[in-house]
Every structure is written in structure tokens, then in C-alpha cells.
Amino acid sequence: MTDAAPTDDVRWLTAEQQEHWRAFRDGTALLLDVLARELDCDSGLSLGEYEVLVRLSEAPGRALRMSELADDLAHSRSRLTHTVARMERAGVVRREPVPGDARGVACVLTDHGWRVLVAAAPGHVESVRRHLVDVLDDAQLAALGTAMQVVVDHLRTPACERARDQADVSDVTAASA
Incomplete structure (x- = not known):
């Protein structure tokens, strides 16, 4: 987080969401x-x-x-x-x-x-x-797989793919500059 004042339109994570996000991020890494x-x-x-x-x-x-x-x-x-x-x-x-x-x-x-x-x-x-x-037990593994498939499906929507393709073009352009 920076020293800049947070804006009111940001949907900040709750403490519980932050905990789950960090567990996912750290566990995955x-x-x-x-x-x-x-x-x-x-x-x-x-x-x-x-x-x-x-x-x-x-x-x-x-x-x-x-x-x-x-x-x-x-x-x-x-x-x-x-x-x-x-x-x-x-x-x-x-x-x-x-x-x-x-x-x-x-x-x-x-x-x-x-x-x-x-x-x-x-x-x-x-x-x-x-x-x-x-x-993990069977239920935890199934829940993990189901949850991540939802994320995969979301990230493979046309809107997300266009955004990713635009980022790839930006990366290539920046690297060649």
C-alpha cells in the first residue's frame, strides 16, 4: 500500500478475504x-x-x-x-x-x-x-478444483483474453523499445 489516500470507490478486501487471498497466493507460489x-x-x-x-x-x-x-x-x-x-x-x-x-x-x-x-x-x-x-482430503481437493475451474473459465472469457493479449503486445513493444 502506498502513502496515497485510499479512494472511496475501491472495494477493499475484508480481513477474511485478505486471509484467504494471501493463503492462496502463498500456497500457490x-x-x-x-x-x-x-x-x-x-x-x-x-x-x-x-x-x-x-x-x-x-x-x-x-x-x-x-x-x-x-x-x-x-x-x-x-x-x-x-x-x-x-x-x-x-x-x-x-x-x-x-x-x-x-x-x-x-x-x-x-x-x-x-x-x-x-x-x-x-x-x-x-x-x-x-x-x-x-x-488435502477429497472434499478439499474437489472444492479447490471446482473453485479454480471457475477462475479459469472467467479468465478465458473474451474480455479477459483481449486484456491479456493487449498486455502481451505492450510487453513486446516495451521490450523492443
Whole structure:
């Protein structure tokens, strides 16, 4: 909070809302940090790279258009492009043109990428289980999943997506200036 006087039109959080917000923020940050560290230590993959491999492994032909992959992962196009370029250099994915679409590019899971995912998955699943799934009872886990799906659905509305796209353009413009 700054020294500026609060404005009357701000809907400040109640003490209880603040407590829940901070628990969510801190819990998410700590959870993602430990999952990322354990995954990297065990497999050399980042969480983002692992999610790319998972999404491709679940797709027909183990391939997705880059735009679809970005949407599925809730990543900016530029962030995904950098991640996929790094993964391509490691030989776990390859990019190829989409047949019949001169501008379309697909990301394809390679056989090597499949083996990397198969090797990484058991340790990562155990980490997710140890730090989240087994810490909560079934009702808490269901409530968490249900609540976060509401948030995901909200953030994937056209208005929120337009705002995110505008922010991405601003970030790219600022970086190139």
C-alpha cells in the first residue's frame, strides 16, 4: 500500500478475504516452486516444458497447432515460442507446417520427447501427490478444483483474453523499445 489516500470507490478486501487471498497466493507460489525444483532436479525439465510434453502426448498424433497449445497452457505466444525453441534444440519436440495452412505451425512430440515424458512423469506425479493431493482430503481437493475451474473459465472469457493479449503486445513493444 502506498502513502496515497485510499479512494472511496475501491472495494477493499475484508480481513477474511485478505486471509484467504494471501493463503492462496502463498500456497500457490510455494507449491509451484517445490514442484518446479523437484521436477528440474529429477528430470531437467521445467514445469512449462513438462506441460508442453503432457499436452502433446494427449493430442491426436501427438501434435498441436502452436496457437492451440498456447491457449491450452494459458501462455503468451511469445513465451511458448521461446519454450518450444529450447525444447526443439533438445530434440523433444519439432515444429512443422500444418498441411493446407501456409501460416499454421504445429508442435510435434518426438519419440525422444515421449521417452523423456515417460521417465519424468512418475516422479512428478508423486511430487504433486505428496505436496497437494495427499495433503488435502477429497472434499478439499474437489472444492479447490471446482473453485479454480471457475477462475479459469472467467479468465478465458473474451474480455479477459483481449486484456491479456493487449498486455502481451505492450510487453513486446516495451521490450523492443
